[in-house]
Amino acid sequence: MDRVLLAHGGGGSLTKQLIRGMVVSRFGNPALAPLSDSALLELPPGKTAFTTDSYVVKPLRFRGGDIGRLAVSGTVNDLAMAGAKPLYISLALILEEGLPLDDLAAILDSAKATAGEAGVTVVCGDTKAVERGAADGLFINTSGIGVIPEGVSVAMERAAPGDAVLINGPIGDHGVAILSAREGLSFETPVSSDVAPLNGLVVAILAAGGEAIHALRDPTRGGLGMVACEVAEACCHDIELDEAEIPVRPEVRGACDLLGLDPLYVANEGKLVVVCAEGVASAVLTAMRAHPLGRSAAPIGRVLEGAKGRVTLRTAIGGRRVVDPPYGEQLPRIC
Amino acid sequence: MDRVLLAHGGGGSLTKQLIRGMVVSRFGNPALAPLSDSALLELPPGKTAFTTDSYVVKPLRFRGGDIGRLAVSGTVNDLAMAGAKPLYISLALILEEGLPLDDLAAILDSAKATAGEAGVTVVCGDTKAVERGAADGLFINTSGIGVIPEGVSVAMERAAPGDAVLINGPIGDHGVAILSAREGLSFETPVSSDVAPLNGLVVAILAAGGEAIHALRDPTRGGLGMVACEVAEACCHDIELDEAEIPVRPEVRGACDLLGLDPLYVANEGKLVVVCAEGVASAVLTAMRAHPLGRSAAPIGRVLEGAKGRVTLRTAIGGRRVVDPPYGEQLPRIC
Numbered sequence: 186m187d188r189v190l191l192a193h194g195g196g197g198s199l200t201k202q203l204i205r206g207m208v209v210s211r212f213g214n215p216a217l218a219p220l221s222d223s224a225l226l227e228l229p230p231g232k233t234a235f236t237t238d239s240y241v242v243k244p245l246r247f248r249g250g251d252i253g254r255l256a257v258s259g260t261v262n263d264l265a266m267a268g269a270k271p272l273y274i275s276l277a278l279i280l281e282e283g284l285p286l287d288d289l290a291a292i293l294d295s296a297k298a299t300a301g302e303a304g305v306t307v308v309c310g311d312t313k314a315v316e317r318g319a320a321d322g323l324f325i326n327t328s329g330i331g332v333i334p335e336g337v338s339v340a341m342e343r344a345a346p347g348d349a350v351l352i353n354g355p356i357g358d359h360g361v362a363i364l365s366a367r368e369g370l371s372f373e374t375p376v377s378s379d380v381a382p383l384n385g386l387v388v389a390i391l392a393a394g395g396e397a398i399h400a401l402r403d404p405t406r407g408g409l410g411m412v413a414c415e416v417a418e419a420c421c422h423d424i425e426l427d428e429a430e431i432p433v434r435p436e437v438r439g440a441c442d443l444l445g446l447d448p449l450y451v452a453n454e455g456k457l458v459v460v461c462a463e464g465v466a467s468a469v470l471t472a473m474r475a476h477p478l479g480r481s482a483a484p485i486g487r488v489l490e491g492a493k494g495r496v497t498l499r500t501a502i503g504g505r506r507v508v509d510p511p512y513g514e515q516l517p518r519i520c
Numbered sequence: 521m522d523r524v525l526l527a528h529g530g531g532g533s534l535t536k537q538l539i540r541g542m543v544v545s546r547f548g549n550p551a552l553a554p555l556s557d558s559a560l561l562e563l564p565p566g567k568t569a570f571t572t573d574s575y576v577v578k579p580l581r582f583r584g585g586d587i588g589r590l591a592v593s594g595t596v597n598d599l600a601m602a603g604a605k606p607l608y609i610s611l612a613l614i615l616e617e618g619l620p621l622d623d624l625a626a627i628l629d630s631a632k633a634t635a636g637e638a639g640v641t642v643v644c645g646d647t648k649a650v651e652r653g654a655a656d657g658l659f660i661n662t663s664g665i666g667v668i669p670e671g672v673s674v675a676m677e678r679a680a681p682g683d684a685v686l687i688n689g690p691i692g693d694h695g696v697a698i699l700s701a702r703e704g705l706s707f708e709t710p711v712s713s714d715v716a717p718l719n720g721l722v723v724a725i726l727a728a729g730g731e732a733i734h735a736l737r738d739p740t741r742g743g744l745g746m747v748a749c750e751v752a753e754a755c756c757h758d759i760e761l762d763e764a765e766i767p768v769r770p771e772v773r774g775a776c777d778l779l780g781l782d783p784l785y786v787a788n789e790g791k792l793v794v795v796c797a798e799g800v801a802s803a804v805l806t807a808m809r810a811h812p813l814g815r816s817a818a819p820i821g822r823v824l825e826g827a828k829g830r831v832t833l834r835t836a837i838g839g840r841r842v843v844d845p846p847y848g849e850q851l852p853r854i855c
Contacts, residue, residue, distance in 0.1 A: 196741025237610035275572035328663035406531025
């Protein structure tokens with residue numbers, strides 16, 4: 186028996202065997218151990234942040250990561266973007282009959298390593314199996330709970346005219362890595378996904394900027410363009426981005442040119458956008474650059490007085506264009 | 521556009537349109553409204569319960585319910601079985617390209633009605649779309665947060681020799697309803713799923729039994745048989761069930777006979793097993809019977825001194841057989 190059977194999701198002894206052998210053996214901790222209906226947690230004081238995401242990325246493994254690392258990082262990042270310290274996550278698996286158990290083990294190993302990196306504990310889970318053809322290998326849902334420390338208040342609405350817009354590194358790596366893996370494209374310099382938990386970097390940013398950190402967002406599906414539009418809409422001010430300042434790896438730019446994609450809309454899984462008071466921007470950039478996930482941090486724009494909630498891009502050649510939210514997606518199943 | 525497109529899951533304006541039109545319009549509340557990465561919650565004091573479940577039931581709609589009602593009830597019940605007051609849930613959708621939007625709307629209506637019935641608020645969500653053939657219509661993950669009131673402590677380990685085992689009504693309805701829908705079977709008396717949120721009933725049970733309520737479990741996948749085995753194993757005592765006392769509708773028994781199923785292992789979605797001190801059993805039964813979801817509540821067995829953690833069934837004809845945990849499942853995709 187080296188593949189997922191339908192009976193693995195039946196709730197009987199085979200399910201239990203899978204959960205004990207695959208999940209508890211890796212993630213075991215006092216909250217998870219009872220394998221009861223709910224995990225019981227003692228949360229520290231503070232506002233609670235709660236988030237959920239399902240991951241359907243295709244393929245399951247790609248250069249720089251896999252669905253396990255993605256599922257943990259994505260949910261950790263959603264908590265971190267609320268200014269929360271991520272504490273606990275859930276792990277719910279939908280397995281397609283026939284999935285090799287070795288593949289599942291490798292993905293769970295990766296999820297475990299990422300949870301360790303982020304300092305979060307997997308406290309509850311679920312396993313379902315569906316027949317061959319009713320799902321595509323493996324879907325993972327992770328939900329997460331975090332607590333927002335006293336004094337932290339980040340929200341898109343807090344972005345204000347004069348604020349600086351920063352990013353922690355080059356955009357588009359995740360999307361291009363997935364597309365390369367999926368289409369069997371190979372570039373001279375292969376592109377790795379940037380997938381990573383960003384909560385450590387957020388701690389450094391909040392330490393450097395304090396209450397002058399107004400908003401944090403991770404530009405995942407829809408990319409930097411989408412996130413900029415969302416912030417502008419939420420705060421009711423215009424945002425101006427400087428194309429020449431937005432870091433893009435040459436190989437990502439090349440791949441995007443070839444594939445007809447705009448890097449501005451390509452997904453990232455290890456990037457964050459910081460909107461902060463101009464007065465702290467330099468200190469925040471210094472703090473970001475001192476962190477392994479922020480070495481190439483850059484100021485990429487600013488919030489303007491304009492109250493239309495519109496985003497414009499000052500192009501590298503001196504022009505100016507409106508950045509609209511993307512309609513659908515450039516790449517399906519990117520996360 | 522009356523069906524799900526891949527672009528509905530792309531994170532762009534079409535995703536936003538779907539979320540606003542389908543989700544926010546139904547579930548809108550101050551925590552969900554910002555549509556940011558995490559919901560921000562003020563939890564009341566007490567231990568926090570956290571749970572997750574993915575739902576892959578087939579078909580999406582069945583007599584007595586649908587995947588929407590199931591997804592809300594199942595997660596509410598997992599919290600309630602920990603003795604928690606369910607407060608907040610997440611709603612993550614994996615949509616197959618081509619799913620009729622009207623079907624999705626009907627399912628979300630049902631989820632909304634069930635959330636209202638249970639008194640829980642949907643505070644965060646996620647929408648992904650996968651291409652035709654990569655999922656089967658719709659999968660839903662709900663995760664939930666609840667708070668355990670001061671003085672409540674229910675856990676399988678607390679089941680003790682002499683305790684009574686109670687159930688709130690007839691077993692096997694959900695499994696038989698799903699199988700009938702799936703196989704196009706029609707019985708003279710059609711069977712409806714029992715799917716329902718049980719948190720109100722749990723409040724009544726805890727009010728009647730107080731700290732003498734030792735354990736609560738909902739016998740879903742694997743049925744009453746599986747849950748009895750799990751409690752016996754966890755508390756390290758034997759459990760004896762009286763077959764003649766376990767309520768089973770005649771039509772469910774008939775269907776099980778026909779299909780070669782043992783009702784003891786058939787899934788329920790609106791049943792709970794109570795393990796309580798014998799001294800309060802009668803008061804608890806009275807309280808259960810006064811609740812709409814407990815009218816047919818019955819005492820079905822007891823916890824014995826034996827320390828093997830084994831479950832036995834005193835059969836209706838006076839015999840005795842060991843109840844083993846089921847190996848896989850009798851019915852795939854039952855929830």
